[in-house]
Structure formats: structure tokens, C-alpha cells
Amino acid sequence: MNSFGAKEVSHAQIRFERLENRVVPNIPFPHKHSFYQFLLITQGKGSHTIDFQEHTVQQKKLYLMKPGQMHSWKLQENTKGILMEFNRESLSFFKESNILNLLDHTLDSSLLEPSEYERLKTLLEEGVAEFSYQNQFQEQTLEAYLMIILGKILQLKNLVSKNSKMSSVTQQFSILLEENYRTHHDVDFYASQLHMTPKNLSMQITRSLGRAPRQLIQERLHLESKRLLAYTDLSIGLIADHLGFVDQNYFARFFKKLESKSPKESRVALKKLLSL
Numbered sequence: 001m002n003s004f005g006a007k008e009v010s011h012a013q014i015r016f017e018r019l020e021n022r023v024v025p026n027i028p029f030p031h032k033h034s035f036y037q038f039l040l041i042t043q044g045k046g047s048h049t050i051d052f053q054e055h056t057v058q059q060k061k062l063y064l065m066k067p068g069q070m071h072s073w074k075l076q077e078n079t080k081g082i083l084m085e086f087n088r089e090s091l092s093f094f095k096e097s098n099i100l101n102l103l104d105h106t107l108d109s110s111l112l113e114p115s116e117y118e119r120l121k122t123l124l125e126e127g128v129a130e131f132s133y134q135n136q137f138q139e140q141t142l143e144a145y146l147m148i149i150l151g152k153i154l155q156l157k158n159l160v161s162k163n164s165k166m167s168s169v170t171q172q173f174s175i176l177l178e179e180n181y182r183t184h185h186d187v188d189f190y191a192s193q194l195h196m197t198p199k200n201l202s203m204q205i206t207r208s209l210g211r212a213p214r215q216l217i218q219e220r221l222h223l224e225s226k227r228l229l230a231y232t233d234l235s236i237g238l239i240a241d242h243l244g245f246v247d248q249n250y251f252a253r254f255f256k257k258l259e260s261k262s263p264k265e266s267r268v269a270l271k272k273l274l275s276l
Contacts, residue, residue, distance in 0.1 A: 014090050014142040016127035019081035032070045032227075035087035036103060038153070039063040040117075040124055044079025048072075048109070052226065052270070055109045060117040062153070064106045068178070070227050082124040086146055101171050102154050116156055123149050169194060170208040173201070173216075181220040182244045187213045222258045225251075229263055230270035236263045 019039065039048075039062070046057040050071045055063070057075060065071050067087075091099060112120065127145045130138065176190050184190070190213060191201040205213045221243055228239045240251035255263045 013085075013087070014131075014139075014146050015083070015085040016124065016131040016142070016145075017083045017085075018128060019075075019079065019083055031072070032068055033065065033085075034067050035085055036067065037063075037065040038084045038149075039065075039081055040120060041079070041081040042121060043081075044076050046073060046075035046079055048074075049274070050108045051223065052230070052273070053108065058111070060112045060114070061109055062112055062120070062156075063109045064103075064153075065108070066104055066106075069108075070231060082121070082128060084124060084127060084146070084149065090143070090146060099150065099154075101174075103150070104174070106153070110156065112156065116152075120149070120152055123152065167204060167208050169196070169201070169204050173205055173213065177216060177220055181217060181224070182242065185217055185221065185244060187217070190217075218254075218258065222255070225255055225263070226259075226266065226270060229267040230274060239263070 019041075041057055041059055041061045041063075043059055044057065048055045048057050048063055048071065050063070050065060051069050055061075057073070057079065088100065123145065127142065127149065130141050130145060172194055173190055176193055180189070187198045187202065191198040194201060196204075202212050202214075205211070205216070209216070211219075225239060225243060228234055228242065232239075234242070236252065237248040240248045243251065245251035245254065252263055255261075255266070259266050261269065
């Protein structure tokens with residue numbers, strides 16, 4: 001239930017691959033990964049859905065999928081592109097930097113300027129060549145390409161959202177939230193883990209992100225509940241239990257307050273939307 005058909009990348013692995021090998025996806029249904037997946041389209045058309053948002057596929061467009069996001073694509077047979085995949089362990093050389101925070105706040109897709117596109121395409125093609133060339137220095141070479149490519153991507157205009165400059169406390173809260181949102185819905189837990197008062201935590205998070213911790217917890221639960229409703233056939237009761245609600249009725253009230261629909265009504269609407 002946690003994986004939604006996730007495809008793993010092994011510890012610290014960095015992978016470059018041509019999209020032509022995946023025009024028929026390895027996982028032919030909406031799924032999520034535990035790793036980052038970047039895709040540059042070099043030819044073709046289609047659609048790419050990321051967490052219920054449909055994006056038009058076209059040349060010079062860059063897609064950035066983060067761990068946990070649900071996505072699927074429908075591509076024409078002549079579509080071409082380059083994939084780069086890596087996980088958090090692949091970024092050991094960025095341990096002391098803000099890179100993970102920046103990556104997690106990049107936009108899901110961006111249409112590149114011609115010069116940006118050509119430079120990034122060249123680097124990714126070189127990465128593909130290095131990935132297929134087995135030698136004793138391959139790991140170090142791929143790490144170097146990943147570092148350069150990420151540096152170029154994060155320099156792209158308007159690609160990183162305004163919330164990227166987060167404090168250390170906000171970054172730690174974001175990590176704790178992703179790890180604990182199912183079992184801990186209260187701000188007090190996160191404040192205690194960060195050795196702060198709930199009031200102090202709320203002030204810092206609100207100042208940094210423009211939304212209070214309680215709202216962020218609710219938004220994360222809301223997103224995951226929509227994923228479970230749309231992409232599984234689990235009963236409402238099992239979904240409520242999986243997300244840590246005391247009972248189905250409490251979950252239904254929580255969901256309707258945010259969605260203006262009951263979980264059952266939302267499931268019908270989401271499945272209809274995804275089938276279009």
C-alpha cells in the first residue's frame with residue numbers, strides 16, 4: 001500500500017537513460033518513486049500527470065518528479081527524451097548544502113529557453129554515454145555529472161519556488177512531517193522533536209512558508225488521502241486507519257472540510273478525471 005507500484009533505485013545509484021526505452025512505461029499505471037526522476041523531452045507529444053495535475057508534453061520541457069509524487073504519462077510513439085534518476089543517498093557530496101531543500105521546491109515542469117535546453121541536453125547525453133561505459137571510475141564520473149546538471153537546473157530562471165529559502169528548523173520540520181504525518185497529526189509532537197514550544201515552531205514555519213504547521217500537516221494528509229482514493233480500491237475505513245484517524249467518520253469530516261466532498265464522492269470524481 002505504501003509503494004503504489006514504486007520502482008526502486010538502489011543505494012546511491014545514479015541512472016541516465018533514453019526515454020525511447022520507456023515510451024511504454026516500465027510501470028504502466030500511476031505510481032510513485034522513492035527517488036528523484038528528471039525528464040527532458042527532446043521530441044514528441046503527449047501528457048504527463050503529476051499528483052492530479054496534467055502537463056502537456058512538448059520539446060524543450062523539463063519535468064522534475066520528487067520522491068512520493070504520483071505520476072503517469074501517455075506519450076506518442078515518436079516521443080524522445082532523456083531521464084536522470086537518483087536518490088537522496090546519491091547526494092552525499094551535497095550533505096552540507098541546501099540542495100535537497102531546493103530540489104523539493106522545484107516546479108514539476110518548466111519550458112526551457114533554447115540556450116538552456118541545448119546546454120542541459122548536451123550534459124544529459126554525456127551522462128547517458130558515461131552510464132553505458134563500464135569502468136572503475138564510473139561512479140565518480142556519474143556523481144560529477146549529477147553535480148553539474150543539478151547546478152545548471154537550479155540556476156534556471158523561475159524553476160525554484162519562492163519557498164526555497166527555508167530555515168534549518170523549517171527544513172527539519174518538513175523532513176519530520178514526511179516521516180510522521182500518518183501517525184502524528186498534532187503540532188505538539190513536531191515541536192517536541194525539534195525541542196521547541198508549539199508557539200515558537202508555528203511562528204517560524206509561518207514566517208518561512210506562509211502557512212502554519214497545522215495547515216501543512218492537514219495538506220499532507222489531504223494529498224495522501226486523495227492518492228489512496230484515486231489510485232487504490234481500499235475501503236474508506238482502511239484509508240482512515242492507514243492515515244492514523246481514530247475512525248472512518250472522523251476522517252470523512254476532516255476530508256469534507258478540505259475538499260467540500262465526501263471521500264466517496266471525491267473517489268468517483270478523481271477516478272473519472274484520471275480515466276480521461
